[in-house]
Amino acid sequence: MTQLLTRKVATAAPSGGRPRKSRRGGIINVFYLPALLLFAIFMVYPLISGIGLSFTNWNGYSADRAFVGVSNYLRLFEDAVFRTALLNTFIYGIGCTIIQQILGLGLALVLDRRIRGRGIARTIIYLPVLVSPVVMGTMYYLLFQFNNGMLNDFVIFFGGERVAWLSNSTAAVIIIVLINSLQFMGISMIIYLAGLQSIPSMYYEASTLDGATGWKQFIHITVPLLQPAFAASIVLNLIGGLKLFDVIKVLTGGGPGYSSHSVSTLIGVSYFDNQSAGYASAMGVVLFLIIIVFTLILNAALDRHRLEA
Amino acid sequence: MTLSKRAAFTAVGIAMAAIAIIQLVPFYAATTTALKPRTDLSSQLLLPSDGIFWGNFETALTDGHIGRAILNSVIITGISTALVCLLGAMAAYPLARRRTRLNKGIFMGTLAIIMIPPLSILVPLYSFLNKLEAINTYWGIIAVMVTTELPLAIFLYASFMRTIPGSLEEAATVDGANIFQVLFRIVFPLLKPVTATVIILVGVRVWNEYALSVYILTDPAVQTIAPAIGSFFSTQSSNLGAAAAASLMAVAPVLIAYLFLQKYFMKGMVAGAEK
Numbered sequence: 001m002t003q004l005l006t007r008k009v010a011t012a013a014p015s016g017g018r019p020r021k022s023r024r025g026g027i028i029n030v031f032y033l034p035a036l037l038l039f040a041i042f043m044v045y046p047l048i049s050g051i052g053l054s055f056t057n058w059n060g061y062s063a064d065r066a067f068v069g070v071s072n073y074l075r076l077f078e079d080a081v082f083r084t085a086l087l088n089t090f091i092y093g094i095g096c097t098i099i100q101q102i103l104g105l106g107l108a109l110v111l112d113r114r115i116r117g118r119g120i121a122r123t124i125i126y127l128p129v130l131v132s133p134v135v136m137g138t139m140y141y142l143l144f145q146f147n148n149g150m151l152n153d154f155v156i157f158f159g160g161e162r163v164a165w166l167s168n169s170t171a172a173v174i175i176i177v178l179i180n181s182l183q184f185m186g187i188s189m190i191i192y193l194a195g196l197q198s199i200p201s202m203y204y205e206a207s208t209l210d211g212a213t214g215w216k217q218f219i220h221i222t223v224p225l226l227q228p229a230f231a232a233s234i235v236l237n238l239i240g241g242l243k244l245f246d247v248i249k250v251l252t253g254g255g256p257g258y259s260s261h262s263v264s265t266l267i268g269v270s271y272f273d274n275q276s277a278g279y280a281s282a283m284g285v286v287l288f289l290i291i292i293v294f295t296l297i298l299n300a301a302l303d304r305h306r307l308e309a
Numbered sequence: 310m311t312l313s314k315r316a317a318f319t320a321v322g323i324a325m326a327a328i329a330i331i332q333l334v335p336f337y338a339a340t341t342t343a344l345k346p347r348t349d350l351s352s353q354l355l356l357p358s359d360g361i362f363w364g365n366f367e368t369a370l371t372d373g374h375i376g377r378a379i380l381n382s383v384i385i386t387g388i389s390t391a392l393v394c395l396l397g398a399m400a401a402y403p404l405a406r407r408r409t410r411l412n413k414g415i416f417m418g419t420l421a422i423i424m425i426p427p428l429s430i431l432v433p434l435y436s437f438l439n440k441l442e443a444i445n446t447y448w449g450i451i452a453v454m455v456t457t458e459l460p461l462a463i464f465l466y467a468s469f470m471r472t473i474p475g476s477l478e479e480a481a482t483v484d485g486a487n488i489f490q491v492l493f494r495i496v497f498p499l500l501k502p503v504t505a506t507v508i509i510l511v512g513v514r515v516w517n518e519y520a521l522s523v524y525i526l527t528d529p530a531v532q533t534i535a536p537a538i539g540s541f542f543s544t545q546s547s548n549l550g551a552a553a554a555a556s557l558m559a560v561a562p563v564l565i566a567y568l569f570l571q572k573y574f575m576k577g578m579v580a581g582a583e584k
Contacts (some may be wrong), residue, residue: 028403032415035400035459042456043422046433053433060436096358105327110321117325123571124329130563130574132517134535135556138542139335142342142353142549150338150353182331190575226516243426245520250539264428268524277432291424 021241029296039045053281060277062279072282082283084142085261090172092180092262093242100237126186133183137250140179169259172252176260180247188233195229231302238298242291263287319390343553365554374529378537385447385533388513389454393511394504397453397462402492404463405470416467422460427520435524445528453521458511469503505573516563534559
């Protein structure tokens with residue numbers, strides 16, 4: 001109880017002199033007005049008008065549109081193409097996140113040691129992060145081509161038949177997950193490296209004296225103290241995977257058929273190719289909600305874990 | 310070192326080398342493809358056997374407008390990044406220095422904007438820009454890029470400003486400086502280290518941006534490099550040599566910058582990730 005009271009007093013004290021200061025200094029708030037104006041015009045307004053459009057049957061160019069209630073949303077859940085895109089979005093988000101954590105953490109653990117060539121290894125592993133996914137998709141397309149692709153050269157060398165990699169729905173989705181994971185695992189690696197370097201080495205030294213080794217140290221020291229790095233890396237990779245667009249559009253264009261579309265790429269198709277702007281807006285709202293829900297769940301899960309640790 | 314430890318070390322070394330090689334394979338394949346004529350059907354594994362062929366680069370420059378696209382990218386990335394630095398540092402100043410309830414709310418709202426997926430607002434944003442006649446204009450894409458990149462810049466600037474004491478600013482105010490003089494003469498010069506990070510992070514993101522620019526920039530005269538490659542690749546899917554050449558030209562500026570400024574790139578990435 002006393003503790004509670006003192007804490008209250010402690011937090012109340014500094015604000016004692018504030019009102020006078022705030023009236024005088026409030027003028028500096030003008031400096032964020034240009035930024036807020038841009039947010040309002042190019043983010044908040046589109047977001048709200050998009051919600052409005054999602055309740056209409058607008059085709060994207062004509063002047064007239066009618067209010068159709070929630071029928072676009074009802075249509076979404078009966079639409080097999082959308083359901084595939086939704087499932088793919090989850091596969092891209094969760095699949096990439098898992099692979100990137102495994103590879104990123106593994107690489108960070110190895111490259112944190114003083115081994116020869118670690119500088120160049122870090123440079124090479126991080127390099128694709130800076131390349132546009134459009135370019136990455138184009139380059140990988142060269143490898144996966146049917147006739148002259150490098151991958152099929154290997155298949156033939158080992159006595160197999162040429163494989164039409166990107167014409168198979170399942171293979172296309174897996175290839176997209178792998179390309180995106182490989183391209184961006186460098187981000188996870190760098191985050192985990194920074195996390196590892198922030199763990200004081202005396203923890204390891206002390207535990208060695210107590211007889212703990214390798215695996216035990218990893219579970220009881222490294223993992224708990226990497227908590228902030230896990231949170232940063234997982235949230236970043238998950239959001240990146242859930243809104244995946246560039247690589248899909250370049251590599252498969254959503255094909256074969258509609259089987260490798262994500263919700264993001266399907267929005268472009270519905271709007272520009274199918275001229276269903278209202279329907280595409282509804283997809284946009286769903287995509288936005290997916291990202292929010294995933295981020296909230298993840299934050300809650302990571303917070304709870306933090307309390308336990 | 311015991312034998313098993315040495316074996317484990319070798320295994321780790323081989324795995325590392327394998328991963329590094331896998332990361333370089335696409336670049337290698339693009340290089341060998343770009344340097345061979347279309348008629349040369351030798352494997353991508355092999356370097357060109359009868360001399361280097363530059364024709365693919367010529368095709369990419371003439372038919373693919375890659376030269377024009379690089380110029381557009383330089384202009385759009387340059388202006389957008391400069392504006393993001395200026396508006397971001399300005400916006401971060403009150404958010405870092407005056408932590409009232411309102412400003413804390415605005416700061417949280419700014420961070421929430423980072424989560425909005427670009428495609429989720431494609432329809433309303435495109436139709437709005439269309440109404441403003443901003444499709445296929447520099448200012449239209451610059452406005453959108455600045456808006457999408459500002460939250461990250463504001464976050465980085467605000468975090469940095471909180472680490473510098475406000476006493477210099479107070480002293481300047483006592484000496485009669487107005488708020489503009491305080492911000493531009495006293496605060497801005499202190500922000501050089503974090504500005505380097507912001508320039509690198511935002512610059513690379515704008516240079517590579519595709520999800521919105523593929524729809525907003527369809528005219529080759531204003532198109533940036535990513536949508537230019539995308540449309541060149543989709544119309545020329547039989548001419549992969551030229552597509553590979555275009556890809557190499559698109560990544561060259563970023564990779565050269567990376568090799569020289571590596572330290573800043575990695576530091577910037579960590580700073581950006583730890584939001």
